[in-house]
Amino acid sequence: MAISKVIFNGDTLMDVTGDSVAANNLLSGESATGANGQKVAGSIVNRGAANSTINACTTYAIQAGYWDAGTCTGQQLDGNAVASQVYYGKTFYNNTSAKVTG
Amino acid sequence: MTTHSALKTTAAVGSTVAIEAGYYPASTVLGPLLANMGNAVASQVYSGKTFYSSASTARQTGSMATNGTLTSTHSSATAGAASTYTVRPSAAGYFTTAITSELVATQSGTIAPAGGTGTVSVNIKPGYYNKIVVNRTNAYNAGTAAGAASATPTFTNMGTFGSTKASRPGNISATFSATNITGYKNLTSANFFVRVKKVSYSHGTFGAQGTTSMTPDISYTASSGLGTLSNLAQQVGSQSEQFDCALQVELWCAH
Numbered sequence: 140m141a142i143s144k145v146i147f148n149g150d151t152l153m154d155v156t157g158d159s160v161a162a163n164n165l166l167s168g169e170s171a172t173g174a175n176g177q178k179v180a181g182s183i184v185n186r187g188a189a190n191s192t193i194n195a196c197t198t199y200a201i202q203a204g205y206w207d208a209g210t211c212t213g214q215q216l217d218g219n220a221v222a223s224q225v226y227y228g229k230t231f232y233n234n235t236s237a238k239v240t241g
Numbered sequence: 242m243t244t245h246s247a248l249k250t251t252a253a254v255g256s257t258v259a260i261e262a263g264y265y266p267a268s269t270v271l272g273p274l275l276a277n278m279g280n281a282v283a284s285q286v287y288s289g290k291t292f293y294s295s296a297s298t299a300r301q302t303g304s305m306a307t308n309g310t311l312t313s314t315h316s317s318a319t320a321g322a323a324s325t326y327t328v329r330p331s332a333a334g335y336f337t338t339a340i341t342s343e344l345v346a347t348q349s350g351t352i353a354p355a356g357g358t359g360t361v362s363v364n365i366k367p368g369y370y371n372k373i374v375v376n377r378t379n380a381y382n383a384g385t386a387a388g389a390a391s392a393t394p395t396f397t398n399m400g401t402f403g404s405t406k407a408s409r410p411g412n413i414s415a416t417f418s419a420t421n422i423t424g425y426k427n428l429t430s431a432n433f434f435v436r437v438k439k440v441s442y443s444h445g446t447f448g449a450q451g452t453t454s455m456t457p458d459i460s461y462t463a464s465s466g467l468g469t470l471s472n473l474a475q476q477v478g479s480q481s482e483q484f485d486c487a488l489q490v491e492l493w494c495a496h
Contacts, residue, residue, distance in 0.1 A: 196273070202267060230281060
């Protein structure tokens, strides 16, 4: 039987009935005692750091969970074609975020 | 532990979005949004040059063929004979040569020894040139008598391509025009030229024989735009004669 509150000789020695810890606000791998005195196992996934380069027109998913500090960097375009080297009227990007027309 | 609200943002080209430590609900970070990524494909980009377009989110490499420097070799039939050459591209492709002259290049001078060769290089404006064979036309002119006006050969297509012959010995003179060629630049003298090739030529036996051959290629550039080219003149006969000639008109223009 789980015990959430202990009173001895009129004194409250332990009381977790007011605790709000729950599995979904505790990191996975950690545990605590819930308000009902039951052990609560954490379920928040530790995702680590989000250090990623994101290609153009793609999406990087931040899944629910705990993330360490990190960065997501937009892809640096590094094309070297210039307008005069591309068919007339055709559009493209080279090394900036500005579209170029051949 | 810090609880963050859902993140939905975009990382522009080369820029960084910071992810702070803490809890995130399911979120997304978008890569650079290249609106309407572009419609170029590899075959439309000069070989070896890299670019991005809708064809792929990854960097692409162009594959447009290059013809490099245009050269042409001609023979001289007579030792010491002066020759003039006109050189043209003979295949579609990207020419890399720097701009140092007009599309038409001629070389006059002495090529020796007899039967030797000389090489003429022509520098054309960089760009992709595509040969369009516009039309094959035929002209027939039934001569009557020296100096007499003759029937008018008719050239068609490419707008109008007409030929008149006012006198003998005479010239075929033709004009033609074309506008709004879909997919091509506004045509100027800088990015197109016209070449008229002799496909065949024969003359009959009516009257005295005159010139028995045509210069194989008649080349022209326009002084402005692809409006009307005039003075497409080629002597095709002297005195009275009957002849047939077939010409092929090629329009070369840059995309």
